[in-house]
Amino acid sequence: MLKKFPTDAKVTALSSGLNLSYGQTNGRLVIGDEKFEISSITSMFEFPNGDLIVGTTDGLHTYRNSEEIQQTEFETGVEKIVGMENCAVIVDGLGRASILDSDGDFSVINESSVLFASLGKSIAIATEAGQVSIYSQDGQKEWERPPRGEVGERITSIGWNGESLVVAREGHGLVPGEEEALEIEYWLKGNLDKRFDVGRRVIAIDGQWMGLDIGGVMFDGKIVAKLDHPVNRIIDFGDYCLAASWFHLYRIEKEGIVWSVETQGMVEYLSSNPSGTSVLIAGSDQNDYTESEPVILIDSTSKPVPIIEEATAIDDWGDAPVVDIDASELYGNDQSIEDLAGISISNQSVQTGLIDALTDEIEIQVQEDEEEDLMLALSLDADEVIAPTANAGGDQTAIADDDKTAIITLDGSGTLDPQERVVSWSWVDEFGKEISDSKIVKVKLPIGLHRLELRIKDRDDRWSSDSISVRID
Known part of the structure; x- marks a missing residue:
């Protein structure tokens, strides 16, 4: 450096x-x-x-x-x-x-x-x-x-x-x-x-x-x-x-x-x-x-220099020392990790976490399962396989609040999947980092233009993707 x-x-x-x-x-x-x-x-x-x-x-x-x-x-x-x-x-x-x-x-x-x-x-x-x-x-x-x-x-x-x-x-x-x-x-x-x-x-x-x-x-x-x-x-x-x-x-x-x-x-x-x-x-x-x-x-042309570990100093690129912390001191108020993170979970079966790619506030939205389209299912040839097609919805525009952020909903429910073959959902940002593994998710975005992509995988390990642009003014 x-x-x-x-x-x-x-x-x-x-x-x-x-x-x-x-x-x-x-x-x-x-x-x-x-x-x-x-x-x-x-x-x-x-x-x-x-x-x-x-x-x-x-x-x-x-x-x-x-x-x-x-x-x-x-x-x-x-x-x-x-x-x-x-x-x-x-x-x-x-x-x-x-x-x-x-x-x-x-x-x-x-x-x-x-x-x-x-x-x-x-x-x-x-x-x-x-x-x-x-x-x-x-x-x-x-x-x-x-x-x-x-x-x-x-x-x-x-x-x-x-x-x-x-x-x-x-x-x-x-x-x-x-x-x-x-x-x-x-x-x-x-x-x-x-x-x-x-x-x-x-x-x-x-x-x-x-x-x-x-x-x-x-x-x-x-x-x-x-x-x-x-x-x-x-x-x-x-x-x-x-x-x-x-x-x-x-x-x-x-x-x-x-x-x-x-x-x-x-x-x-x-x-x-x-x-x-x-x-x-x-x-x-x-x-x-x-x-x-x-x-x-x-300087990318310089020769690499090995990091020398010292007990008294930590290089910027080195690993920090391990510090033992009593769990009772850290979580003495008996708050859950979700409470500490500020995440509200409406259904325990939905796996959530802090998403470091897109900030501090994410809420997974859970919807009731949609009714099956029986007529469509019965009309399909049993030997015919229809690969799912991802649909990330249309481009979105939102006005930022006083904190210069806006909450928008990413909704992949328009995905074409008549045979219910989708086994995984993934929303990723423009840098390829996963935002959520749910079909629908609310995210908080700062002012600017953001490109987000929905990726789905079916039971035969085939992938499909679709992307949208979200502009926050």
């Missing part, structure tokens, strides 16, 4: 370039030694000339030499910025995309509900509808990927490997003639170069490196490191990559894991200069009762 930067709110954006910069939900923007107060920050990117563009809930701000030189209003705010060299893609709160170059010129991309953007030789865009297209840097559409069937396909990630566009897809096999698949496609100059089934959901792509939802990292289509949690961020440095998973940042080479750094918060944001000598790490521990976690600066 080279340095820690203190914060006073959740960090939501990082940039490691000519300047070391970060932004917070409370609007605090730090550029080097300078501090600014603007609207809640969602994203940022620095052009090679040092100009820093900062996305907020009300628009886009541009800074040069630590002074604001331009402000562009976005009615629905800026959701995210994806940039490379002299070009950046700006996605607003409605999923509409624009291109901004380092000269400050905008071009509009004719796409809606943009899910992913990736920059390489050109600009690749993937939408929630499963469309993947390539645009020039001035916004002209150059190519569109042919869809694989009309239903049952989902794009889980896109990226560039040299001149090849890499597309990770999930096929649910909902129509005759199509099979379930978790595949990687390589497209070169508009032609399918190769396609293969990896048997795992890929959620991050950079160069030949890929991060998996079921923890692990692949290089050139082969698993080179197995991890216990999803790899939601990955940066390609050629011979090695940096992979973010849970509370760790890993340096991984073709032969496997070289080292890992344990951080105080989940590694949600990661930014590096081209050489890897200046890597910024940030993320929250998802606990509203602790102080915000610092931004960490490390």
Whole structure:
């Protein structure tokens, strides 16, 4: 570790370039030694000339030499910025995309509900509808990927490997003639170069490196490191990559894991200069009762140094000593753990717990079993199997209370399951962390745009998923 930067709110954006910069939900923007107060920050990117563009809930701000030189209003705010060299893609709160170059010129991309953007030789865009297209840097559409069937396909990630566009897809096999698949496609100059089934959901792509939802990292289509949690961020440095998973940042080479750094918060944001000598790490521990976690600066090219355990000092990355606590002192008021956690359980058969990914207040909603549709069941061929189809409901918008949070209901009861084959339910956040294992759950979300996914598994171990966006204003 080279340095820690203190914060006073959740960090939501990082940039490691000519300047070391970060932004917070409370609007605090730090550029080097300078501090600014603007609207809640969602994203940022620095052009090679040092100009820093900062996305907020009300628009886009541009800074040069630590002074604001331009402000562009976005009615629905800026959701995210994806940039490379002299070009950046700006996605607003409605999923509409624009291109901004380092000269400050905008071009509009004719796409809606943009899910992913990736920059390489050109600009690749993937939408929630499963469309993947390539645009020039001035916004002209150059190519569109042919869809694989009309239903049952989902794009889980896109990226560039040299001149090849890499597309990770999930096929649910909902129509005759199509099979379930978790595949990687390589497209070169508009032609399918190769396609293969990896048997795992890929959620991050950079160069030949890929991060998996079921923890692990692949290089050139082969698993080179197995991890216990999803790899939601990955940066390609050629011979090695940096992979973010849970509370760790890993340096991984073709032969496997070289080292890992344990951080105080989940590694949600990661930014590096081209050489890897200046890597910024940030993320929250998802606990509203602790102080915000610092931004960490490390040099990924440094050789790892073993931790030396001492009786008088604990290194930031070391394990804390075990402390014996008398249970009667800790729970002397005879409160249950649920009472202490602030969770109200309406049915003891429903398993609940504190969800560190999405805060401090979760209530499982239990509904009576719906009546079986006997006519539908009797009309089905006994030999016919209808695979369940996940339905996470529609996108939601809510107004935050005075504490800048809102409680929303995640409802998967619209899932198609005529033969009652679903055996497990799972709601996960955009980082792959499970929120709940119930069909319906209430969660408390802070201001911002959140992407949540419902995953179901049937008795034949087949999976289906659906995702929604929730905006809290």
